[in-house]
Amino acid sequence: MNLKIALAQTPFIVGDIAANSQQIIATAQYAKQQLHADLIVFPELTVTGYPAEDLLLRTDFITQANNAIYEIAQAITDIAILIGYPEHDGNKLYNSAVVLHHGAIVANYRKQALPNYGVFDEQRYFAAGEQVCLFELNGAWFGITICEDVWQTQIVTQNKQAGADILLTLNASPFHAGKMQQREHIVCEQAKMTQLPIVYVNQIGGQDELVFDGSSFVVNQQGEIVFRAKEFASQLSVVEFIDGAPVLTEIAPSYNEISSDYQALVLGIKDYVTKNGFQGAILGLSGGVDSALVLALAVDALGADKVEAVLMPSRYTQAMSIEDAELEANALGVNYHIIPIEPAVNAFTQMLAAVFAGTKKDATEENIQARCRGVLLMAMSNKQGKILLTTGNKSEMSVGYATLYGDMAGGFAPIKDVSKLLVYKLAQYRNSLSAVIPERVITRPPSAELAPDQVDEDSLPPYDQLDAILERYIERDQTAQDIIAAGFSPAHVQRAISLVDRNEYKRRQSPPGIKITPRSFGRDRRYPITSGYRGV
């Protein structure tokens, strides 16, 4: 048999069923009329977007999603459409995929493997399906899987045994570094084992803390990739099958780890800011590498005219910090303001003089400075309708080296899941495209500049040690004992772990940020604040 299958790696909006339905119809029409496709495959839960979270508990939302299926089926009849939707049956809800053709429902499959780990909560909403579902088109039999299903050999094998010639899979698989390679590896293995060609369509776009990278692909029955869509971009493609085998089409090059992290961050910022209706973004520019990177990311995501920087020096700010911040803003063509924070810091110092009489200086005074900056930035954000981006990295979030309501104030935290060492790599990568971050910003020792001659290493282990310890403790659940046995300094390990343990309360109030590692903070890592557990 011969046919053409379209892969709809096109963006959908979580919660907006009406808009998503319209887009399904328009995309399917285009695929039929312009690309001459016989079948179009959309990503998982197309109609609602993914993840719709507790919207799935609302009866009105589910009713609307189920009605949309009939409307779409009526609206376009000359191409077979495979879309995902939350199927309501009796008092159960299924994560389902439906084939619509000639105005009717041709097939309906219920996802069997419901992930309930990491960022996934599917068993909160869905009951599991219990059988495969095949449908016929142009003389070929198609099996259907949904995301997690295709990772399970048993489910892929069931489809083969039931008589599938080709396997279609709808996905909403979020990005983290190396995830694309992992997906392709698994799916190629499944194809080879069952000798089934597999069509893999993934969601594209940022949704709160997740970025869906697209990277849809087709693999033949020998387990070879014959088509790959772009990463981090919307793309409607068509792959031809001749005698049941997919024809070698275009294979988009894959980014390396650093550049794919960078693209994920850009897409995550772009979609959060635009989907939430902000006029643009502002951020505090300190002359340090973190804010320099966030500025570059924001400009690459939104355009220089939508981004505004604010320099807020204090008595502890070195001249080179201001110089470098101005260089960065100018290199990227970004409008900036300089507002020294001394008047507000002095006001608070005087207002608190009586209650603080007889006490010693401590982190309180540093926090006041950070919070004065927070008030200024939020005022500008409120006045202009621009979102405030925070500039804290994952190393800082891990150990609580940040001020709540100070530098942690903001609507979105783009590099919250980026370790300090990765910040440097991403800065260098960005400079390799065009020089926008002064070299000195990358080479000088990092400092919060909240006290005289302060550098981060006064309070924290050196970042090359710290980041490795954090990755082992947070992402790999290693114990202090394990980490020390791997050769790290016991003092550094104990310091890092005890800081992680006792700063959950800060992380709980931090803005959402973009997941780029196998375990980010937020929904991905759910720790109690009140806890007697001590990693050391």
Add this chain to the structure above:
Amino acid sequence: MNLKIALAQTPFIVGDIAANSQQIIATAQYAKQQLHADLIVFPELTVTGYPAEDLLLRTDFITQANNAIYEIAQAITDIAILIGYPEHDGNKLYNSAVVLHHGAIVANYRKQALPNYGVFDEQRYFAAGEQVCLFELNGAWFGITICEDVWQTQIVTQNKQAGADILLTLNASPFHAGKMQQREHIVCEQAKMTQLPIVYVNQIGGQDELVFDGSSFVVNQQGEIVFRAKEFASQLSVVEFIDGAPVLTEIAPSYNEISSDYQALVLGIKDYVTKNGFQGAILGLSGGVDSALVLALAVDALGADKVEAVLMPSRYTQAMSIEDAELEANALGVNYHIIPIEPAVNAFTQMLAAVFAGTKKDATEENIQARCRGVLLMAMSNKQGKILLTTGNKSEMSVGYATLYGDMAGGFAPIKDVSKLLVYKLAQYRNSLSAVIPERVITRPPSAELAPDQVDEDSLPPYDQLDAILERYIERDQTAQDIIAAGFSPAHVQRAISLVDRNEYKRRQSPPGIKITPRSFGRDRRYPITSGYRGV
């Protein structure tokens, strides 16, 4: 058969396996030696505390919890002990209960019904058990269930059919208004239906957003309650069984809805503050009813000497607000400070004059005032090691009538799940015990006092309308159409719902607070921030 069963409604610390093990041993010894108990029943997941959340994904934590079982078995041998623990078997984890006696494991039961809704994520961690487990003591056969199990008729019936004479149930059932009555109703029905006496032991204490109210009880085979432990208090009790039937013991009176809400808030504050090692609490006292109630709760939880109030008037603060705030602080014997915020507000106004030139006054200027108060309070919190309590209620959290990093700044939000109307009821209830809140605070129209002559009803529907609409939309998932059909003004309904929909971003950064309703914010209601869903 005759025997005595002890019910250990005693506090455990999430994550602190060593301390919990010691407490199990000490409590069991006391129950044997002083109360002559033959068997002692502890709450669900005793060894780890509940909910231990993602600590359950750590191998070291699970190993320690499993080892603890053997240590406890060795440490106390002359009384049968029923405790809960996360049982590791192969690559699976079970929510289990184990009977220890004479130094050995006598029985091991794996929870069958794993809740994965509301605040519960048990399927994230645990595999489900598949069978009942009976054990014999003093000639009687005991069945075991764990929390959700006992709500399922099928599981209770299985125990009866397998030959149980008495059913024991370990629980970690969090409080919300009416929950105790619901629990007792279900369990009495199960007892009547199966003619099994049931011993129900519940966890006690606050844990982040949850309060476990205790209220352990024993019901006889006629479905009558013959024993009830106190609500919201630690209590080790013993109930005698003669010829297999529990003897009528003490039945603690149950609070009414308002007083049990009040007790839940007091216990929630006490445990959050003390378990997290704070020296005490501070809060901003405005002269309004919300902060008046939080002050009273904090004093009842911690004692007046541990609580400090700060009055921070601005040019918009009425004289009666300051007078009333001082009256409250004095009535409760709380130390207070008065710090006018004008110097900081003026400093920010001047610092922002250039960038704000040509713009109109809007909510930005109101937010600056709230944020100056946030900076002051956080500075005092940091300097003294006292936690800052926020004073926002559920009505405000729902519609976003609060300033991020301003009045939302703080470590804990005691009345975050308390609607405005319930705030009034709780204030009146507290005054009925002793007059601590001036009558005028309860009768005057609520105002944020951030602009001249401002009252809440300028921006929001009247609270009697608003609270009813919010309860229907948030807790009952009704649609705007449903609510209007029930007789509410379409304009009020649309205003309220659209504010709820668009303020998820604020709630996401709010401090944790105490759940007292069937659906609180936080883990209980997981909505996307980026969302095309519109309730109207």
